[in-house]
Amino acid sequence: xxVEAYGGQGDAASHARFGPTDRNRVMFGPPGVAYVYxxxxxxxxxxxxxxxxxxxxxxxVRAATPxxxxxxxxxxxxxxAARRRPSVDPRSEERRIAALPAxxxxxxxxxxxxxxxxxxxxxxxxxxDARLALHLEPPADDDPPPVGPVRSGPRxxxxxxxxxxxxRPWRFWLAGDRSVSRPDGLRPASR
DNA sequence: TGAATGATGCACT
DNA sequence: GTGCATCATTCAC
Numbered sequence: 697x698x699v700e701a702y703g704g705q706g707d708a709a710s711h712a713r714f715g716p717t718d719r720n721r722v723m724f725g726p727p728g729v730a731y732v733y734x735x736x737x738x739x740x741x742x743x744x745x746x747x748x749x750x751x752x753x754x755x756x757v758r759a760a761t762p763x764x765x766x767x768x769x770x771x772x773x774x775x776x777a778a779r780r781r782p783s784v785d786p787r788s789e790e791r792r793i794a795a796l797p798a799x800x801x802x803x804x805x806x807x808x809x810x811x812x813x814x815x816x817x818x819x820x821x822x823x824x825d826a827r828l829a830l831h832l833e834p835p836a837d838d839d840p841p842p843v844g845p846v847r848s849g850p851r852x853x854x855x856x857x858x859x860x861x862x863x864r865p866w867r868f869w870l871a872g873d874r875s876v877s878r879p880d881g882l883r884p885a886s887r
Numbered sequence: 888t889g890a891a892t893g894a895t896g897c898a899c900t
Numbered sequence: 901g902t903g904c905a906t907c908a909t910t911c912a913c
Contacts (some may be wrong), residue, residue: 698904709905719898726889736906737895743905756905781894781908792908806906853905877906884907886888 698759698869698876700851709857712752722778723752723805727803728824728832732809737781737837739806742814744823744832758852758867760802761875769801769811770794776810799874803885823878844872849881 702710704723711720711733720844722731723745731743731754747753762769770793777789781815802808814830848865855862869876879885 702905711905714899717898733895733898733905736904738898739906741905758905783894808907851905856904883889 697761697873698757698867700756700758700868701866702754702756702851704747707857708849708861709753709854710754712754716752720752722820723754723824724751727753729821729828729874730814730818730821732814732819734816735806740809740815742809742818753813753821756805757803757808758873759869759877760808760811761873762798762801766798768800769798770796772813773801773807773810775813803875803878842869842870842873847871847881852878 702712702723704710704712706716707713710723712723715853716724719733720731722729723743726749727746729745731745732740732742735741742757743754744757745754753798773789773796774786774793775792777784778786781789800807802811811831818830821828821830823830825831826833846868847870848868850863850865851867867881871878871879874885877885
């Protein structure tokens with residue numbers, strides 16, 4: 697329900713801006729492949745490589761609305777929290793995650809990766825191969841329809857990039873969906 | 888309700 | 901050594 701587009705060497709906000717490196721190499725490969733990176737030392741973020749082979753480009757998947765597997769998402773969120781925050785009492789973490797409403801389980805890029813159990817080792821996975829555990833699917837017939845129109849605005853957390861890249865409206869979200877990380881486009885969601 | 892801050896690993900210069 | 905495509909907690913009001 698929320699994504700951001702990142703370009704190649706010309707996009708001053710993109711990991712590909714310095715050219716191919718060990719970290720971003722798959723961004724320059726064929727489309728339909730996962731690119732997962734660690735941000736701020738704590739969270740993994742899922743991207744889908746989108747441009748043709750040889751041209752860097754990817755879409756950051758920032759948020760999702762859980763429709764099924766909600767219990768598995770809570771378990772995965774807890775496992776990730778216990779692993780990454782060993783100083784916090786696991787029992788209190790378990791209570792905190794159990795109390796979260798379903799629409800907050802994947803309401804941000806780090807949270808989404810945690811809810812789906814996605815890690816950096818998933819980089820390079822072919823997301824179009826339905827035989828693999830991690831893959832993309834078309835909507836199911838009984839999925840609820842989108843709740844509102846798609847809106848767009850500047851990408852989040854890229855203040856280091858110069859204009860025009862900083863202000864380019866390459867963030868897209870589903871208006872009215874409660875899982876969007878920043879419904880107003882600026883401040884984090886409060887519910 | 889909102890601003891400030893700490894946690895934390897690693898890519899990059 | 902610097903700074904991050906984040907999140908949860910703390911503190912002020």
